Amino acid sequence: MNRNPYSPHTEADRREMLAAIGVSSVDDLLGAIPADARRPALGLPAGMSEAEVQSHLASLAARDRPAGAGPFFLGGPVQRRYIPAAVPALAYRGEFLTAYTPYQPEISQGTLQSVFEYQSLMSELLAMDVVNSSMYEGASAVAEAALMAVRLTGRKRVVVATEVYYQYRETLRTYARGPELEIVEVATRDLAPSAAGAACLIVQHPDALGTLVDVRPVADAAHAAGALCVQVTEPHACALLEPPGKLGADIVVGEGQPLGIPMSFGGPYLGIIACRDALVRQLPGRIVGETRDANGTRGFVNTLQTREQHIRREKATSNICTNEAIAAIVASVYLALMGPRGLRAAAGLGVERAHRLAERLSALEGCRIGDEGPFFDRFLLATPLDERTLHDALELDGIEAGGVAGADGYPGRSGLVVQCTEMTTEAEMDALVRGVTRIVTGSGEKAAAG
Amino acid sequence: MRLPASGATTAAPVLEPLLFELEREGRAGRHVRGGENADALIPAGFRRGEPLRLPQVTESQVVRHYMHLSEVNYSVDTGMYPLGSCTMKYNPKVNDRVAALPGLADLHPRQDDASVQGALALLWELERMLVKITGMDAATLQPAAGAHAEFTAMLVFKAYHAWRGEGATRRRMIVPDSAHGTNPASAAMCGFEVTTVKSDARGNIDLDALTAALGPDVVGLMLTNPNTLGLFEERVRAVCDAVHAAGGLVYGDGANMNALLGLTRPGDLGLDCIHINVHKTFSTPHGGGGPGAGPLCVKERLRPFLPGPGVVREADGTFRRSSDDRPRSIGRVRSFFGSFGVLVRAYAYMRTLGEEGMVETSEDAILAANYLAARLKGRYALAYDRPCMHEFVLSAAAQKKKGAAALDIAKALIDEGFHPSSVYFPLIVPEAMMIEPTETEPKETLDAFADALLRIADRVESDPAPLHDAPLTAPLRRLDEVTAARHPVLRWKPPSRP
Numbered sequence: 001m002n003r004n005p006y007s008p009h010t011e012a013d014r015r016e017m018l019a020a021i022g023v024s025s026v027d028d029l030l031g032a033i034p035a036d037a038r039r040p041a042l043g044l045p046a047g048m049s050e051a052e053v054q055s056h057l058a059s060l061a062a063r064d065r066p067a068g069a070g071p072f073f074l075g076g077p078v079q080r081r082y083i084p085a086a087v088p089a090l091a092y093r094g095e096f097l098t099a100y101t102p103y104q105p106e107i108s109q110g111t112l113q114s115v116f117e118y119q120s121l122m123s124e125l126l127a128m129d130v131v132n133s134s135m136y137e138g139a140s141a142v143a144e145a146a147l148m149a150v151r152l153t154g155r156k157r158v159v160v161a162t163e164v165y166y167q168y169r170e171t172l173r174t175y176a177r178g179p180e181l182e183i184v185e186v187a188t189r190d191l192a193p194s195a196a197g198a199a200c201l202i203v204q205h206p207d208a209l210g211t212l213v214d215v216r217p218v219a220d221a222a223h224a225a226g227a228l229c230v231q232v233t234e235p236h237a238c239a240l241l242e243p244p245g246k247l248g249a250d251i252v253v254g255e256g257q258p259l260g261i262p263m264s265f266g267g268p269y270l271g272i273i274a275c276r277d278a279l280v281r282q283l284p285g286r287i288v289g290e291t292r293d294a295n296g297t298r299g300f301v302n303t304l305q306t307r308e309q310h311i312r313r314e315k316a317t318s319n320i321c322t323n324e325a326i327a328a329i330v331a332s333v334y335l336a337l338m339g340p341r342g343l344r345a346a347a348g349l350g351v352e353r354a355h356r357l358a359e360r361l362s363a364l365e366g367c368r369i370g371d372e373g374p375f376f377d378r379f380l381l382a383t384p385l386d387e388r389t390l391h392d393a394l395e396l397d398g399i400e401a402g403g404v405a406g407a408d409g410y411p412g413r414s415g416l417v418v419q420c421t422e423m424t425t426e427a428e429m430d431a432l433v434r435g436v437t438r439i440v441t442g443s444g445e446k447a448a449a450g
Numbered sequence: 451m452r453l454p455a456s457g458a459t460t461a462a463p464v465l466e467p468l469l470f471e472l473e474r475e476g477r478a479g480r481h482v483r484g485g486e487n488a489d490a491l492i493p494a495g496f497r498r499g500e501p502l503r504l505p506q507v508t509e510s511q512v513v514r515h516y517m518h519l520s521e522v523n524y525s526v527d528t529g530m531y532p533l534g535s536c537t538m539k540y541n542p543k544v545n546d547r548v549a550a551l552p553g554l555a556d557l558h559p560r561q562d563d564a565s566v567q568g569a570l571a572l573l574w575e576l577e578r579m580l581v582k583i584t585g586m587d588a589a590t591l592q593p594a595a596g597a598h599a600e601f602t603a604m605l606v607f608k609a610y611h612a613w614r615g616e617g618a619t620r621r622r623m624i625v626p627d628s629a630h631g632t633n634p635a636s637a638a639m640c641g642f643e644v645t646t647v648k649s650d651a652r653g654n655i656d657l658d659a660l661t662a663a664l665g666p667d668v669v670g671l672m673l674t675n676p677n678t679l680g681l682f683e684e685r686v687r688a689v690c691d692a693v694h695a696a697g698g699l700v701y702g703d704g705a706n707m708n709a710l711l712g713l714t715r716p717g718d719l720g721l722d723c724i725h726i727n728v729h730k731t732f733s734t735p736h737g738g739g740g741p742g743a744g745p746l747c748v749k750e751r752l753r754p755f756l757p758g759p760g761v762v763r764e765a766d767g768t769f770r771r772s773s774d775d776r777p778r779s780i781g782r783v784r785s786f787f788g789s790f791g792v793l794v795r796a797y798a799y800m801r802t803l804g805e806e807g808m809v810e811t812s813e814d815a816i817l818a819a820n821y822l823a824a825r826l827k828g829r830y831a832l833a834y835d836r837p838c839m840h841e842f843v844l845s846a847a848a849q850k851k852k853g854a855a856a857l858d859i860a861k862a863l864i865d866e867g868f869h870p871s872s873v874y875f876p877l878i879v880p881e882a883m884m885i886e887p888t889e890t891e892p893k894e895t896l897d898a899f900a901d902a903l904l905r906i907a908d909r910v911e912s913d914p915a916p917l918h919d920a921p922l923t924a925p926l927r928r929l930d931e932v933t934a935a936r937h938p939v940l941r942w943k944p945p946s947r948p
């Protein structure tokens with residue numbers, strides 16, 4: 001019996017193949033491997049049946065507390081959102097899921113057209129000219145946008161707002177070690193005055209704390225200084241807010257996970273990157289374009305490939321090869337199902353609930369919304385308590401309360417970043433209000449119990 | 451299946467309309483309702499000015515649309531996919547199912563350690579297994595794919611040399627001419643100058659050329675083993691020794707790890723680190739281009755520089771995210787922990803196989819490749835005639851002289867019912883056809899594929915011209931890629947908008 005359950009070979013097959021090769025065993029084919037390094041014992045466990053694997057994984061999963069298990073206000077780039085049933089049913093069909101990069105367009109139109117549709121839908125949402133077929137995820141997309149701006153301007157100074165997601169800023173700093181870029185972090189309000197000599201200004205709207213940011217002056221300052229404006233955004237926000245293409249952004253990046261992709265503890269996700277037409281030759285990654293076949297029938301192909309590593313090698317715009325194509329297909333199915341009304345509804349529910357919740361929380365003694373100005377679907381909750389203390393106390397109540405702004409690296413901030421989406425329920429909001437009331441004001445259930 | 455449309459005529463023929471071409475104003479899904487009051491909460495100056503022009507289609511239209519598209523997509527689930535360097539093996543379904551368990555799929559990456567003990571345990575076990583398989587000491591699971599791991603390793607190398615005070619001098623990376631394009635691209639992204647070394651007549655790195663290229667300014671060597679010719683580097687230890695003697699480090703591109711499971715460990719051969727293309731070796735679905743996952747395994751001396759955090763196990767058996775063991779970390783290379791859903795699938799697959807199953811996997815992959823090479827080498831030139839590992843490269847240079855290039859042969863394979871091999875890679879073999887059958891294709895399929903290529907070889911001998919028109923049986927004929935690049939149409943635009 002085969003030790004690999006997926007092996008199709010019988011012993012007779014193996015004998016015939018060895019005979020055709022003219023050797024007596026596979027070992028005869030391993031002569032190039034140094035003899036003393038051949039067939040080491042690895043010390044791995046023995047194999048399992050499918051039923052055993054299923055129950056082993058189920059037992060691991062049972063040690064986790066999934067997001068739906070209690071009140072949940074974590075968010076940021078990764079959001080708990082409703083995934084319509086048809087999304088996985090279509091996008092994860094084997095014909096899409098088990099194909100690879102469409103090197104043979106004649107037999108890959110499913111992938112190619114679906115990705116072209118993703119590019120079209122995303123362009124519309126962002127009001128940008130060109131969207132590529134995907135980057136790994138949001139943070140590396142931001143870093144690649146900075147590298148793109150560096151190539152386009154010939155400058156090595158990148159200015160990024162401290163209200164950009166901290167994971168994105170950290171990743172940017174890591175990437176910058178390679179080409180030795182100068183990364184300057186300033187508050188959003190100081191971006192415009194820092195434009196001189198910069199390759200780009202990186203602004204996030206809505207920012208990491210949920211605040212709405214006036215991007216236009218940032219873009220104007222960047223352009224006046226010969227720099228580019230890179231806007232980090234979120235797909236749902238673009239359904240309700242003036243999209244980046246109307247605000248002066250030259251390159252737009254973000255995380256596409258909220259578009260039907262499970263949170264899955266960090267990945268795989270969907271890196272969004274878009275740019276103006278004039279910049280497309282410096283865009284990293286694959287791009288699908290429309291064309292015709294020899295009969296004149298419309299079809300789609302990977303195009304503008306002279307930007308890419310398999311042709312340009314060390315002169316390529318990026319090293320990216322394997323991308324996140326299935327996530328782009330997921331996003332296209334999601335956007336098609338939701339349509340303009342559904343997407344606006346999902347985004348709008350998050351906004352409504354965040355505002356209702358903020359109002360209730362800021363009515364509590366000592367609590368306030370920590371950042372001035374209008375916010376979108378998340379906000380900073382500042383209380384007299386230390387942020388960690390409050391967070392951990394809520395955690396003990398079974399409430400995933402959100403990020404801790406100060407410890408996460410948002411200078412001058414302290415408190416919880418509370419995210420709402422269409423999945424946030426009244427009961428969850430009640431639980432958070434109750435929890436904060438008890439912990440911060442010492443009243444409520446605890447007082448009653450004490 | 452779908453029946454051919456009767457009598458429907460459009461100005462320009464299409465395989466399937468675009469979503470935008472299916473819409474009617476007023477159609478809508480009802481997946482999420484409400485939120486109408488949000489606009490009032492957003493100051494006027496911030497509100498979206500023009501309508502959101504997404505298509506208005508019903509769910510049943512969306513279902514039929516993507517079903518139609520799925521029908522015109524070739525995949526491993528529908529047939530053999532011998533794309534060299536890509537390891538298109540069968541992707542077991544149970545792996546997809548366990549990755550979708552709510553206790554794994556519905557976890558936010560910022561949940562506290564206490565609420566994700568199962569996920570952390572899985573990652574910790576996976577890391578241990580990868581380290582054992584590669585003969586390394588530590589790993590980071592963060593990189594999203596092979597190329598991402600290459601770039602991560604370049605940054606690690608740079609930090610290592612800088613820590614030793616040689617950061618300013620070591621700026622040149624050596625890359626063999628057979629290497630995948632991501633290798634030089636990753637080195638360049640890290641600011642290194644790339645020196646290409648040639649291969650010798652047996653398909654190995656030319657040791658003399660390597661020695662000549664080495665010097666005090668060298669960061670290291672990027673080594674793919676088995677290389678992209680499917681050949682095991684015959685003097686791998688001498689190669690690594692030479693690089694180390696010059697103070698450089700050896701990076702292992704582990705894209706071809708499917709040949710080595712339990713047969714040898716890169717860490718025993720002198721390599722300082724190696725990435726694993728989990729989507730290849732450990733059978734996770736390639737998704738039409740991605741996602742992948744590219745864990746990077748390293749020797750002890752590089753551990754302090756790895757991206758953080760990793761997972762550590764406490765004395766009491768609990769797990770915790772920590773960067774304590776990487777004090778000189780280059781920082782994170784992405785948000786959060788990596789392609790977790792991909793890693794879960796790989797973990798399930800590895801536990802299914804166990805050690806013996808893994809060894810058999812690589813043995814069968816090598817057997818299948820050598821078998822196909824033996825069946826084909828009389829009619830197509832084998833680029834290097836020695837035993838291959840899990841893949842091999844043919845040259846269609848002779849066929850090209852007769853009138854059919856590698857591209858024509860690839861397209862003719864489509865009419866024979868197969869996805870073509872990789873073509874024109876590696877660059878050092880003229881008219882390259884790189885064939886990787888994998889261990890999961892039965893012998894009768896391997897035979898049918900060989901028969902198809904032999905029939906095509908006959909056609910090249912007798913009448914090559916019609917091959918230029920292949921494929922004839924695919925959903926589309928050959929596509930005009932030149933016009934696509936010259937006059938790029940990269941999105942649908944409403945007819946009214948130029």
Ligand SMILES: Cc1ncc(COP(=O)(O)O)c(C=O)c1O
Pocket residue numbers: 320321322535536595596597598630632633674678703705706727742744
């Ligand atoms: C030899 C080799 N190296 C590196 C890569 C890059 O890996 P990835 O596509 O996962 O980024 C590939 C695959 O495409 C490859 O075949």
